[in-house]
Amino acid sequence: xxxxxxGLRILITGASSGIGRALAILAAEAGAKLLLxxxxxxxxxxxxxxxxxxxxxxxxxVGDVTDPALRQKLLEKAQHEYQGLDVLVNNAGxxxxxxxxxxxxxxxxxxxxxxxxAPVELTRLFLPMLEKGRTPAICNISSILAHRAVPxxxxxxxxxxxxxxxxxxxxxxxSSKGIDVILVSPSTTSSEFSSSVIEKKxxxxxxxxxxxxxxxxxxxxxxxxxxxxxEIIPSKTGYAMVLLDRLWPSLADWAVAxxx
Ligand SMILES: NC(=O)c1ccc[n+]([C@@H]2O[C@H](COP(=O)([O-])OP(=O)(O)OC[C@H]3O[C@@H](n4cnc5c(N)ncnc54)[C@H](OP(=O)(O)O)[C@@H]3O)[C@@H](O)[C@H]2O)c1
Numbered sequence: 171x172x173x174x175x176x177g178l179r180i181l182i183t184g185a186s187s188g189i190g191r192a193l194a195i196l197a198a199e200a201g202a203k204l205l206l207x208x209x210x211x212x213x214x215x216x217x218x219x220x221x222x223x224x225x226x227x228x229x230x231x232v233g234d235v236t237d238p239a240l241r242q243k244l245l246e247k248a249q250h251e252y253q254g255l256d257v258l259v260n261n262a263g264x265x266x267x268x269x270x271x272x273x274x275x276x277x278x279x280x281x282x283x284x285x286x287x288a289p290v291e292l293t294r295l296f297l298p299m300l301e302k303g304r305t306p307a308i309c310n311i312s313s314i315l316a317h318r319a320v321p322x323x324x325x326x327x328x329x330x331x332x333x334x335x336x337x338x339x340x341x342x343x344x345s346s347k348g349i350d351v352i353l354v355s356p357s358t359t360s361s362e363f364s365s366s367v368i369e370k371k372x373x374x375x376x377x378x379x380x381x382x383x384x385x386x387x388x389x390x391x392x393x394x395x396x397x398x399x400x401e402i403i404p405s406k407t408g409y410a411m412v413l414l415d416r417l418w419p420s421l422a423d424w425a426v427a428x429x430x
Contacts, residue, residue: 171350171398173305176201179252181244183235183292184262186213188361189311192388193259198226200392205248205255206230207240208262235262235288241295248299256303257395258296260289260333261311265363268371270324277369278325285329290336300349307350309395310337311387314357314408318415318422321430322372341400353401354391357408359384 180197184190186208194204198221206214207230214230221228229251233240248255263285266277293308300306315323316330334353341351358381382405390404403409415422 171305171307171348173256173307173396173398175392175396178202178256178304179205179248179254180257180259181205181207181248181255181296182259182261183207183289184311185217185230186210188363189356189359189384189387189391190259190261191217192384193261193391194221194228195224196385196388196392198224198228202226202257203252204228205244205252207233207235207244209234235292236283238291241288241292244292245295245299248296254303255296255299256305257307257309258293258300259309259311259391260292262288263311263313263363265323265326265367266369267322267326267367268369269322272371273325273369278328280368281325281329282332285326286332286336289333293340297349301347306348307352307395307398308337308340308344309352309354309391311391312337312353312355314355314403314405314411316353316355317403317408317412318426320426350395350398350400352391352394352399354387354394355401355403355408356382356387357403357405357411358382359387 180202182190182193185194185206194206194217204226208214211232218228231243231247266281289310310333312333313330315327316334319327337351337353344351360381361384387404390402394402
């Protein structure tokens with residue numbers, strides 16, 4: 171479904187930096203009304219100044235997306251400030267690296283809480299409101315690692331594969347209700363993501379030289395929301411990796427084990 175961003179009421183999680191912040195700025199420029207959330211209030215204050223200077227209507231709620239009370243506050247804020255919501259962008263996410271054998275169960279639990287359970291439960295909470303929205307959509311910011319897993323990031327890959335599977339199932343379930351489910355799968359992006367990983371053990375993963383900017387990813391995600399495209403992989407190298415994995419999986423296995 172095609173949609174006009176002007177006037178759309180959009181909730182963006184993880185808006186305090188990187189892709190979420192860039193999404194907020196671009197959506198504000200397109201005339202959307204924003205509800206933003208993250209844990210760092212100083213960052214959200216600064217962002218609010220930026221988007222207000224562009225003439226956008228924007229509010230925020232501070233908190234941890236894994237906290238059910240925060241999610242409930244977001245629902246109440248959307249109702250109170252905008253009388254509903256049209257687009258939910260599940261963007262907040264964290265990483266960790268190091269071999270699975272040496273990792274604690276807590277690392278897995280934390281990554282699944284932030285990257286999978288939180289967006290899924292936020293979606294559950296907002297579904298009735300989205301059903302009443304204008305050209306409604308759910309946009310999940312996933313990862314290229316939701317298509318092809320790599321060593322040293324088993325929990326992160328699992329959390330993004332889970333979000334991918336959930337998004338595909340939900341898209342089919344919601345198609346009769348007119349709600350688009352959009353999956354965005356970026357490759358390495360120059361945000362604060364690598365510095366905010368919750369645990370670093372062993373060799374840092376190679377970042378590659380084809381790094382995209384948060385602005386690139388946000389622009390591609392907004393284009394997908396505007397045009398109703400269901401899945402995007404906004405990088406040629408990411409796309410090539412997915413293609414290799416589909417066409418020649420044993421070579422892809424060998425390559426990631428070697429280059430990981
Ligand atoms: N950067 C990459 O290379 C890359 C590649 C593929 C996919 N992605 C995905 O893109 C999304 C955005 O990441 P980014 O690159 O923009 O990284 P980033 O700059 O580190 O941004 C992550 C955002 O998530 C928020 N966040 C993290 N944990 C949270 C929690 N428990 N509760 C609430 N908010 C939380 C952070 O805000 P606070 O710290 O203020 O709470 C921050 O705003 C993530 O889902 C990530 O998995 C990133």
